[in-house]
Amino acid sequence: MNDAEIAALLAGAPVEPCGGAALHLLTAADWLRLARLVDPADFAGLFVADGRAHALYFRAAPLLVAVTLEGGAYPALSPVIPDAGWCERLAVDREGAVATGAADTRPAIRHGEGDSAWPRFDAPAGEGAFQVGQGPVAGLIARPVHRRFTIEAGRIVRLEHRHGYACRDIASLLHGKSPRAAARFAARLVGDAVVAHALAFARAAEAAGGCDVPPRAAALRAAMLDIERVTAHLLALAAALDAAGRPGLATSLGRARDDIAAAVAVLFGHRLMMDAVTPGGLEVDARPEALPALAAALAEAAASVRRVGEFRVRRALGPAAALARDRARAVLARGAAIVPAIEAAPPGEIVAALPPVSAAGLGSAGSSRGMVHHWVKLHDGQIAAAALMDPAPRLAGRLEVAAAGLDIEGFGVLEACYAVPPGAIDG
Amino acid sequence: MDDADDPVRVLSTRLAATGQALLGRSLAVRHVDAGSCGGCEIEIGACRRLRGGMAAQGIALVDDIRAADILLVTGVATRNLAEAVRKSLAGMAPPRFVVAAGDCALDGGVFKGAPPVLGGVQAVIPVDLLIAGCPPSPRQILAGLAALLEANAREARVRRTEPNA
Numbered sequence: 163m164n165d166a167e168i169a170a171l172l173a174g175a176p177v178e179p180c181g182g183a184a185l186h187l188l189t190a191a192d193w194l195r196l197a198r199l200v201d202p203a204d205f206a207g208l209f210v211a212d213g214r215a216h217a218l219y220f221r222a223a224p225l226l227v228a229v230t231l232e233g234g235a236y237p238a239l240s241p242v243i244p245d246a247g248w249c250e251r252l253a254v255d256r257e258g259a260v261a262t263g264a265a266d267t268r269p270a271i272r273h274g275e276g277d278s279a280w281p282r283f284d285a286p287a288g289e290g291a292f293q294v295g296q297g298p299v300a301g302l303i304a305r306p307v308h309r310r311f312t313i314e315a316g317r318i319v320r321l322e323h324r325h326g327y328a329c330r331d332i333a334s335l336l337h338g339k340s341p342r343a344a345a346r347f348a349a350r351l352v353g354d355a356v357v358a359h360a361l362a363f364a365r366a367a368e369a370a371g372g373c374d375v376p377p378r379a380a381a382l383r384a385a386m387l388d389i390e391r392v393t394a395h396l397l398a399l400a401a402a403l404d405a406a407g408r409p410g411l412a413t414s415l416g417r418a419r420d421d422i423a424a425a426v427a428v429l430f431g432h433r434l435m436m437d438a439v440t441p442g443g444l445e446v447d448a449r450p451e452a453l454p455a456l457a458a459a460l461a462e463a464a465a466s467v468r469r470v471g472e473f474r475v476r477r478a479l480g481p482a483a484a485l486a487r488d489r490a491r492a493v494l495a496r497g498a499a500i501v502p503a504i505e506a507a508p509p510g511e512i513v514a515a516l517p518p519v520s521a522a523g524l525g526s527a528g529s530s531r532g533m534v535h536h537w538v539k540l541h542d543g544q545i546a547a548a549a550l551m552d553p554a555p556r557l558a559g560r561l562e563v564a565a566a567g568l569d570i571e572g573f574g575v576l577e578a579c580y581a582v583p584p585g586a587i588d589g
Numbered sequence: 590m591d592d593a594d595d596p597v598r599v600l601s602t603r604l605a606a607t608g609q610a611l612l613g614r615s616l617a618v619r620h621v622d623a624g625s626c627g628g629c630e631i632e633i634g635a636c637r638r639l640r641g642g643m644a645a646q647g648i649a650l651v652d653d654i655r656a657a658d659i660l661l662v663t664g665v666a667t668r669n670l671a672e673a674v675r676k677s678l679a680g681m682a683p684p685r686f687v688v689a690a691g692d693c694a695l696d697g698g699v700f701k702g703a704p705p706v707l708g709g710v711q712a713v714i715p716v717d718l719l720i721a722g723c724p725p726s727p728r729q730i731l732a733g734l735a736a737l738l739e740a741n742a743r744e745a746r747v748r749r750t751e752p753n754a
């Protein structure tokens with residue numbers, strides 16, 4: 163079995179401590195061998211720090227490995243793990259680290275002059291094919307991304323993205339700050355996963371410092387994550403239904419989200435729960451008087467979301483029907499657990515002190531797109547290096563593949579249901 | 590709550606009426622994301638859905654910049670989006686208004702000073718109204734738009750009544 167082979171491979175590798183995981187230092191050959199042994203779906207992210215390339219795999223638990231850069235390069239994972247493609251392109255733009263043998267070597271977020279930089283799209287392949295550009299200002303609520311479709315006989319044969327418009331360089335802004343000060347930046351990577359990123363970041367800092375979060379904070383954090391996932395699923399479903407020409411149901415789903423947000427504004431003091439999570443615990447406690455309104459809004463969400471299963475709705479969603487069904491199921495499953503979980507949260511403190519250590523840590527949290535992961539390295543309690551990993555770059559690659567064969571309208575529905583905010587890629 | 594007391598309905602009615610008085614037709618808003626986390630966009634979406642709000646009053650988001658009266662800009666204003674923001678404004682016919690919504694759009698917000706960030710919409714184009722908040726709530730966005738148009742309607746009235754204006 164692969165698991166036994168993976169264990170044997172790791173057993174021979176030196177290990178460095180990393181809170182929340184162990185960092186296995188691999189040779190270039192083992193780095194590639196491991197990539198072939200793991201399930202490609204477990205690939206969770208890639209980052210470059212300390213003269214090394216790091217790969218994170220995650221199933222039930224994280225597996226963090228690194229390989230030393232040789233002349234600024236490391237062996238590419240993308241030939242065996244296609245999801246790594248965009249991550250490798252990002253690593254070139256951010257850290258100048260080159261993935262040797264990468265499937266795609268074009269920049270991801272760097273805009274500029276010269277041959278290798280944007281703008282440059284592959285020329286249309288066949289006769290009768292033409293290209294259509296879209297963005298960076300497109301759609302009623304615009305998203306800062308440029309898409310280039312190659313179209314043949316009314317169907318998309320190729321989709322390419324140009325990202326980097328919304329780049330704020332968040333990872334470098336964390337540098338030199340205390341985890342508490344830096345949490346505000348981590349939370350603002352992407353607006354539909356504020357809690358997920360704030361929490362993954364906090365957990366990374368807590369794991370590095372060996373900080374135990376009070377039980378009340380841990381319980382409320384879990385409920386906050388569920389609230390955020392439910393609202394993000396509702397927004398993605400609403401966007402997909404809008405694109406699919408079902409504005410009535412889209413509005414119902416959107417309003418259910420808005421009513422949840424209004425209840426959460428009372429419950430945790432902010433509609434998106436911005437800055438509610440801090441390394442060590444929480445900044446705010448729950449105000450139970452908001453629970454009846456939250457329960458009512460969640461019930462409203464459940465009623466609307468059940469309609470996503472109707473035949474006519476599924477047909478309208480076309481290529482996004484399966485993804486929409488998964489999102490609808492998640493709303494029902496997670497939504498039902500939220501209020502009881504908040505009521506059952508044990509009383510007590512909500513924040514613990516974070517010891518000022520020199521150590522590294524890894525933290526994870528669930529978002530509506532999948533798990534998000536943060537790695538931080540602290541020096542005397544200040545951030546010396548950090549990596550923020552959202553599923554967005556992996557999903558961007560998958561969306562490009564899934565677009566092939568669709569017409570532009572069908573793609574619009576699928577893209578809305580994917581919900582990959584450019585800010586989550588651009589950083 | 591009685592409809593007449595609903596603050597959203599009151600604000601939206603005021604906004605629609607002022608828009609009519611200023612332009613003689615329904616207001617059209619073009620949104621541009623100049624480098625946001627997407628949080629402000631979530632609340633602009635919610636603003637559209639407010640019961641008795643924008644949509645009920647015929648105020649629409651449009652994707653044709655030439656049809657827009659208000660340019661609603663979110664995000665920090667990154668170097669890579671400055672050109673798109675300028676082009677959007679250039680595509681609008683007067684009278685045109687620019688609203689910067691969200692702390693990022695005000696001055697870069699927490700990202701102020703980061704190398705790819707110009708530091709707010711005002712670093713790129715002139716802004717008529719700033720709406721603070723991270724993100725501003727749907728009601729704050731609506732109230733901001735109403736206040737902007739009312740101020741301009743007042744100014745237009747003053748100009749009309751001044752003898753030598």
Ligand code: SF4
Binds near residue numbers: 624625693723
């Ligand atoms: S103001 Fe806040 S919500 Fe709006 S884009 Fe900036 S960080 Fe996101």
